[in-house]
Amino acid sequence: MLKAIIIDDELYAREELNELLVESNAVEVIAQCSNAIEGLKVINSLKPDVVFLDIQMPQITGLDLISMLDPESMPKIVFVTAYDEYAVTAFEDNAFDYLLKPVESDRLHKTLKRLKNNNISPSNYSAVVTHHLELIPCSGFNRIILLEPNKIEIAMSDQTGVHLLTGDETLTASLSLKILEEKTELIRCHRQYLVNPICLREIKLLDNGSAEIITRSGLKTPVSRRYLKKIKDRFGLI
Secondary structure, eight states: OEEEEEEOSOHHHHHHHHHHHHHHTSEEEEEEESSHHHHHHHHHHHOOSEEEEESOOSSSOHHHHHHTSOGGGOOEEEEEESOOHHHHHHHHHTTOOEEESSOOHHHHHHHHHHHHTTOOOOOOOTTTSOSSOSOEEEEOSSOEEEEOGGGOSEEEEETTEEEEEOSSOEEEESSOHHHHHHHSSOEEEETTEEEOGGGEEEEEEOTTSOEEEEETTSOEEEEOHHHHHHHHHHTTOO
């Protein structure tokens, strides 16, 4: 049985869809989330087979959430939306599966049949997703923060996760370095580090052929030999 997550900011809509899915005996609903930030964490931790995803949600939309997921490990997505001619046309043109609110049992049955037959597969969502993230969901000191990418000086990963350094504080993001590199202005300087190019204050060349970047707040990040030439070329350094 497929494991599913429902992400929708409307409680009634979540409960109604959950009831229909339970009655179908086709999928097991392993979690329900009321917003995209919570949904991102749950997707990354529970690894569902399919996500029933609302489009219109405050602050971070369903399409923003899709932009934050790694395409290589993305679950199957079924969009759930109130009628929006533009959105529905985009979904149909790109063969994405979607359900209109209020969800009808017969239409849901068709979607579940496609899921059962494995006819809904991870797709290229570039036609509808956000290509540049305006907010990065982060956690720190028992709080959730939506951080603007231009406030990040350094992003680095270790065994405990991906950490964003702003100069004033360090926050933990639910996104991978790969997604941050692709969806923000941060640039790669090391396998485990990204740096914001507008925050560079100094590049110190080291004897071993690598380098060290110092940001405007005095933060330091290594530059491996692999990425040093790209950094030099970007800033016109010889």
